[in-house]
Amino acid sequence: MNDKISKTDAEWQAQLSPLAYKVTRKHGTERAFTHDDFPKQxxxxxxxxCDAPLFDQARKYDSGSGWPSFWAPREDAPLGTREDSSLFMRRTEVYCDRxxxxxxHVxxxxxxxxxxxxxxxxxxxxxxPVEKG
Incomplete structure (x- = not known):
């Protein structure tokens, strides 16, 4: 899954929910505890x-931050990082390289x-979910 995905802004808006579009395409942040309902299986x-596999449930943990937290991505995850100095802070942004x-952020x-x-x-x-069987 190394092929790059490129779409117009209008195509992304048509594909994604308003919140997902704001977060993924406009570098937004959802409110804390917005998505604390992911299954535990x-x-x-x-x-x-783009549907790229990024993180496994086995590497997820409760950080208390209010956002899903993982101690490591999957080995095959197409993740990239870059410096983010927005909002008067220095952080490391995590993005899907695909x-x-x-x-x-990490x-x-x-x-x-x-x-x-x-x-x-x-x-x-x-x-x-991974089907057991």
């Missing part, structure tokens, strides 16, 4: 824009084994 969190969707205050906290907007994710 085994599964994969995918990019809401479609350039803004996902959230911070160095997470649990072991990585010590990282991928703080992701729930509106940028789609959960896909």
């Amino acid at each position: 085994a599964g994969v969190f995918r990019c809401v824009c 479609c350039e969707a803004h996902l959230g 911070f160095p205050d997470g649990p072991e084994p990585s010590g990282l906290r991928y703080c992701v907007n729930g509106a940028a994710l789609r959960f896909e």
Whole structure:
């Protein structure tokens, strides 16, 4: 899944909910605790824009921040990072390298084994349960 996805702004608006569009295409942030209802079962969190697999449920944890948090992405996740100095802060933005969707930020205050906290907007994710069988 290395192929880049490129769409016009109008195409993204037609595909996404208003909140998902604001977050992923306009670098917005949803309110804390907006998406604390993701299932706890085994599964994969995918990019809401291009469906790329980003995070596994097994790497999700409750950071208390109000946003879905993960200690590491999937090994095959097409994630990129870049410096974000908006809002008078210096942070590291996390984005989907396949479609350039803004996902959230990564911070160095997470649990072991990585010590990282991928703080992701729930509106940028789609959960896909893994079928047992």
